[in-house]
Amino acid sequence: DAGITQSPRYKITETGRQVTLMCHQTWSHSYMFWYRQDLGHGLRLIYYSAAADITDKGEVSDGYVVSRSKTENFPLTLESATRSQTSVYFCAIRGGSTYEQYFGPGTRLTVT
Amino acid sequence: GNSVTQMEGPVTLSEEAFLTINCTYTATGYPSLFWYVQYPGEGLQLLLKATKADDKGSNKGFEATYRKETTSFHLEKGSVQVSDSAVYFCALSESSGNTPLVFGKGTRLSVIA
Numbered sequence: 001d002a003g004i005t006q007s008p009r010y011k012i013t014e015t016g017r018q019v020t021l022m023c024h025q026t027w028s029h030s031y032m033f034w035y036r037q038d039l040g041h042g043l044r045l046i047y048y049s050a051a052a053d054i055t056d057k058g059e060v061s062d063g064y065v066v067s068r069s070k071t072e073n074f075p076l077t078l079e080s081a082t083r084s085q086t087s088v089y090f091c092a093i094r095g096g097s098t099y100e101q102y103f104g105p106g107t108r109l110t111v112t
Numbered sequence: 113g114n115s116v117t118q119m120e121g122p123v124t125l126s127e128e129a130f131l132t133i134n135c136t137y138t139a140t141g142y143p144s145l146f147w148y149v150q151y152p153g154e155g156l157q158l159l160l161k162a163t164k165a166d167d168k169g170s171n172k173g174f175e176a177t178y179r180k181e182t183t184s185f186h187l188e189k190g191s192v193q194v195s196d197s198a199v200y201f202c203a204l205s206e207s208s209g210n211t212p213l214v215f216g217k218g219t220r221l222s223v224i225a
Contacts, residue, residue: 098144
């Protein structure tokens with residue numbers, strides 16, 4: 001959806017480096033989410049945020065940090081990247097009256 | 113807790129065949145139900161939704177009916193096309209809306225000409 005952008009779209013980094021994935025929405029929806037998608041695991045929730053300065057862990061939050069100082073941005077930081085964090089990362093926002101989520105195009109991250 | 117179970121894939125069909133992808137759920141209260149589609153190299157897109165029992169969601173020839181008595185939300189299409197090849201995810205939202213969607217593991221569909 002054009003209202004959700006992720007950057008970079010592709011990233012290669014080395015083990016141990018810090019890397020930040022950006023998510024930006026052009027609306028002002030309260031809820032934002034980060035997922036990772038790996039073969040055989042489907043989508044797994046990393047973190048989510050109900051509003052600026054309110055964040056909550058998902059099922060696979062270890063090794064990740066988030067912040068949300070502005071409603072429209074929700075960056076995800078890998079503090080010290082590991083090979084197991086090689087994945088496709090999707091950001092999503094929640095919109096609509098029935099709580100559906102809308103996804104960004106994804107960031108493909110490779111940790112060497 | 114809430115959960116969604118989808119049929120295992122991959123599913124391979126010939127063009128114009130009938131498609132069913134099974135989805136069952138476990139939830140308290142009255143969840144909303146969704147089907148998402150993910151085309152290769154893209155993010156998930158909302159395909160259709162239903163918010164209460166017996167509701168039918170439909171879009172692009174796909175349909176799914178919210179069956180509370182069988183806790184199911186099966187996805188169907190009468191005649192698939194090669195362009196329908198994708199991964200399909202079933203999901204539910206708690207009635208309170210205070211938690212993220214719960215997703216099934218996804219079902220890969222391949223349609224061959």
